[in-house]
Amino acid sequence: MQKALVDLFTKYVDQLPDGSLCSNIYATMTDEDYSEYERLVKIVAARTGLEYRAEHEDN
Template structure:
């Protein structure tokens, strides 16, 4: 079996990060609402561009109807990882503290669009009492 630089655990983690939650800046969550652990942050900080591409491709739905959304998700993850790779282990702040004003504004813009898309995708229940 050929050796690959892509780690399955990294792919699984990347596909499970909830990009819609922004209630606590600097904190990332799983899609089920659990916060990422310290070990998961370390794994995320070491994700390679190939792993990010694989994660995005893995979540790509059949057809092109959501390709723009996935392009934005990839851009959001790439922007986050640009700074996560630079963050020293003993840095007391968050990745967002390292971002330039322009990158932070772009991150916020992408996150806002993705959050709005997530809200539209949730099923709406009509309970009649």
């Protein structure tokens, strides 16, 4: 799961222009990849004991 999450994230980070913030990544993801990212990050966070905060989402 962790590798799949990193691979998915890296797929988009590599496309960002130099000087971009990683938070810009969410706007570039397809809906399908964004859904998969959300699914994976919650699983990885639960398994590793890390707290996941969806700071990029509108509350």
